[in-house]
Amino acid sequence: MSMAGGQLMSGAGSGEEKTAAFPSVEWFDKLAEVAAENEESYRRLGPFDCTMVVAADDQFFEVTLLGYGIESVRHLYAVSDAAPSHFTIEAPLAVWREMLESIRANGAADREHTLASLTFQALPMRVDGPDQLEIDVFYRYIHSLQTLFNHSAEIDTTY
């Protein structure tokens, strides 16, 4: 099976299994920990400078990506509460779950579950934003974003 964004590096120094429910601030905090443990893989790809809103059903989380990892995570009551400059990745929770379970099972997204594949036809996952240039930011960082979600393989995710 082919993987997107390369195989994961093992997290340096984290012996404990990370467990959290998706979506939640705690889950993204765990993802931030894994990303920090694997900072070198982000350095190789180049730094982030963007804000991503993850929308799952009617739940919204603002993830600020800066430098080589996650800078901050915020629960939002609505997308309109997000920073003015952002893009949104929205999908039903079931789709997020299928993607994350695939990543967890395989160590990285298989071809059917990459961000690029899932968003291509705006179904089952859609990228949106305040304007087209904000949406385009998703594409400027798509390789790093894929690596970030691939790192969720190290989280024991519940739903």
Add this chain to the structure above:
Amino acid sequence: MARHTAIVDVGLDRLREMMRGNFSLAWMDANPQGWGHSATPGPAGLGLVDIETGHYAQIPDHASSRASPAPRGCHVPAGIASSDLHDLNDRSVLWSDNVARLYDEAVSRQWNSLTDVPWDQLGELPTDLEKALCQMCTGLAQAELGAADLTAGWMSRISPGFHEVKLFLATQIMDEARHMEVFRKRALANGGGLLIASPCQQRLTSLIRHAPDYAAAGALMNVLAKGFSLALYHCGSFLAPGEVEETIFRLCMQDQARHLAYGVRHLEWFLGHHPERTEDIHAILDAGEQAIFELTLEPQTIEPRAILAGDGLQDIRAGLSQVAFVYARQVREYLRRLKVAGVDRQSRIRIPVELPLGRVGAERTQERMR
């Protein structure tokens, strides 16, 4: 032994004076306003945006050609002769507020086709798919090489007073060169090869080449053409027969989106300073849309895409629906980007916003999506 020239004699006289201990050292105090500068690295390192502060952030509205090509912010001595290299000296026609940040992003997000593409995972494809992929790569390599040459032509003419723009265009040239290289490599790497060049691509390149000025050329290349490419690369990533192609298109997407970010903000900046040129931009886009529509429907362009979308020659008609989907997205996003730049093109567009294919092959597309 031949007599020295006057230039050599002057140089040797200077050397003799220095050997006697007579140094000028005037250069040490030449630029007091620019001395004492320091910078604090940002979260990703020491970027261009971090160092261009204070004295060095004074970007001129009009750069003196006398200073060319002296670096912005240094002292330019009286009597220095211009190199006559740079005739694009007005900030109003070049600038965009995001360009320094995009340069930092570009240099830190470079990749290479030697080691970042998993070439060892190339697998044999059915002949029709390999030919379709090779033809697509032939067309893309042609487009990317043209884009690199066009960008290089403009870059060399821009004053160093706006080095942020020059530096960003240098990264864009490198990006285009890498894209050309990677598409060429893919065409040659798997038992196929290059197929046929595109006359319509040549016409589009020529249109950009003969655009009346930098802003018009930028609207054509960095808004219209790049936008169409970005959606096409996303499609390429979706339809990629293997990990090699998926990786190539995903990495190329990052670069194209960055070029668009400059292109759209540059057009916005230009029209903000030259609103009287809006009709000229519409006029060049009229021509550009015709060229890109002609290119889209050219057999060597559309047929390979339809074969890849249909998963083979036998379903080429079904694959047309995927091509139509991408085309509609290309046009929709193009209009939205222009809106960001302050150009309302919705009622002016001269090409169909959708290809009239009906529902040919829609079921097939849905099947692939599942």
